[in-house]
Amino acid sequence: MERMNNRIVIIDDEVTLLEFLQTQLTARGFEVHTATDGQAGLELIQQVRPGLVVTDLLLPKMNGFDLCRRIKQDSELAGIAVIMMTSIYKSVKYQYEGMRYGANDFIHKPFELEVFLDKIGRYAEADHPRPAARKLSPAAQAGLDALRRQFAAELPFKATEISVFWENLLQEWAPEVAGELYTRVHNLAGTGASFGFPEVSTLARELEELLDPWRMSDRPPPAADAARIHKALGILYEVASNAVID
Amino acid sequence: MSADSLELILVVDDDAAVRDLARLALAEVGGFTVRACASGAEAIAAAGEFKPDLVLLDEFMPDMDGLDTLLALRGQPQMEHVPVVFLTAKTGGADVRRYRSAGAAGLIAKPFSPLALADEVLKIWNSLTTSRD
Secondary structure, three states: EEEEOOEEEEOOOOHHEEEEEEEEHHHOOOEEEEEEOOOHHHHHHHHOOOEEEEOOOOOHHHHOHHHHHHHHHHOOOOOOEEEEOOOOOOOOHHHHHHOOOOOOOEEEOOOOOOHHHHHHHOOOOOOEEEEEOOOHHHHHHHHHHHHHHHHHHHHHHHHHHHHHHHHHHHOOOOHHHHHHHHHHHHHHHHHHHHHHOOOHHHHHHHHHHHHHOOHHHHHHOHHHHHHHHHHHHHHHHHHHHOOOOO | OOOOOOOOOEEEEOOOOHHHHHHHHHHHOOOEEEEEEOOHHHHHOOOOHHHHOOOEEEEEOOOOHHHHHHHHHOOOOOOOOOOOOEEEEEOHHHHHOOOOOOOHOEEEEOOOOOOHHHHHHHHHHHHHHHHHH
């Protein structure tokens, strides 16, 4: 039987949240270690070698961006998944920055526990025996690789299509076009990571949330909301247009 | 439908990329026989002939969304007790309660891992058969 790493390090200067998450995760079979500042967190990570780090962005001594950079630049720690928690840096711009530092995922505070557990479950496994990881036959692997290549080849087109829909909406708002735009962004959010492009899913998900209030509206969003959508779309376009299969 | 073995899975999603990936993941990794449909209407038409053991259903689809498709499937002969699992990005507490109250057997988060999808489906299936015993 193969066993995955169930060890998680959580770093946050909000002690009540730390204690709550530690209690909830420990009850579900995870081994949880905590720290309240970035420097102590890094030392803890070097000591216990977790499979996953969940870190707030605003931390004393070393912020979450720097912590993530230090983890990803260390050859012995680079394989550790990093989820960034943030209540302030919610804009897509900061998430993009986080990804540039190597973050694997984001979660916004406040969050529902089930949403948090779902995120954790994508990067860590609770402490119970599980069957050996599924493997693909050579033919199936070739099929999967072909699907990934096809998805990657279509990404720039999908990004362009989304941009064209938005530009058309800026010229003349139409609820059905807004709905089409939302559908395309929603589909991208739900598929990117499945095909090996998690950053596309994350950025598309953020754009989806910005578009959601307007997708069935007969009025365009106000200037401030439109500007946020425009910025998020620009970042998604840049990432999707330049996505490369590893 | 066999009460104990999961063999036939009906996948319903308007996104062709998801259908292709789910078909590969479930058939090649899980060994299931898979039929993929692009809409709720197509799924309703296929269900009677294919007779799935389980339905994997996208929640957000144009024309007929996942919840409406589930209700329509329940009205089909032999589909009343077939487990329906939602494929969805909305996995918060309120969303889970909404799916459960509509009669969903479970939900799987999108985006999904192609290597893990079969196991996630099996986990839900096994929990259902265990509770029936």
